[in-house]
Amino acid sequence: MKLYDNRRAPNPRRVRIFLAEKGITVPSVQVDLLAREQKSESFRRKNSLGSVPVLELDDGECIAESVAICRYLEELQPEPALFGRDARERAQVEMWNRRLELGLLVPVGQVWIHGSPHTAKLVKQVPAAAEFNRGVIARFLRWLDGELAASKFVAGERYSVADITGLCTLDFATVLVGISIDSTLSHLSRWHAAVAGRPSAQA
């Protein structure tokens, strides 16, 4: 197997952390996103959408989309279970992972697209859309803080792929997108410190 990766992008980091939590090592290739290498003809043969991460299997079959890659790795090596241990837990982890993607990662992506100087040359930005989504994010984080008051990790008492999604999204939001997080959200910041403090977060 081979992972097409990029050190600065949030989605490949999700796969690297997942691998680290599993204790799996996979050789990786850095894809130069600034040089638009992911949009090259040769890379599009691996993922016609032209994005990273991509996991290439030994026979050349390629899996794109970070969660699809993680799910495949979970099947190869079930322990520790990061998608849940039984049907109910898996449903809760899936629910939480999606809540964080749709409620947080998607609007953070909108702020990135419409509000970042990094993307200004690539798209016709709509600054009001960035502003709108900053509001969506602030409300979502307030809600998430309330939920984290009652649970150790995002999906309950066990660390899961939903925590990885949350960590990578929040770090992307603050470090690259320039979104500041309300520091009075104490449950959120307790959770962030816990997941960011795991060795896997350095992956």
Next chain:
Amino acid sequence: MKLYDNRRAPNPRRVRIFLAEKGITVPSVQVDLLAREQKSESFRRKNSLGSVPVLELDDGECIAESVAICRYLEELQPEPALFGRDARERAQVEMWNRRLELGLLVPVGQVWIHGSPHTAKLVKQVPAAAEFNRGVIARFLRWLDGELAASKFVAGERYSVADITGLCTLDFATVLVGISIDSTLSHLSRWHAAVAGRPSAQA
């Protein structure tokens, strides 16, 4: 089990079609979205985000998010497999389902939020964001049409949950959001006719 449903919204329809393909019958309760019943205190005890669908289990545990519900139902009744039959197929189905969600359902949702008269009273719309996302959708559909030239269904030769996502998203886009689809996309329209013609599409 009990399904909290709404006949007009796209996400509950995904679960109804999934149930129909599985041949499972679950009693359902219609949630009045126009009356904002999903935002009521009693409904938020089932799903604190205040959205449908929600599957309530017999002991009161609730699963929100359409794909989390479908995945739980797949575990209860594995056949016919709508998330794939083995690890590789499951990875491909997951990849395709996410491509359709992130690449199509999310921008269609943005057009709905920022361009529909139905949502104008609920949010401070950014019309330029609707326009931007119409372009995203047109480009995605052109790409999808090219992919469908080589495969019968979205994720390959077998019908899957990714087809359900695609069907519900396209129908929502055209019927409720008022997005018109380029009629020269012949592979897309062949695929749409095939999935819309299955009995489950009436669910």
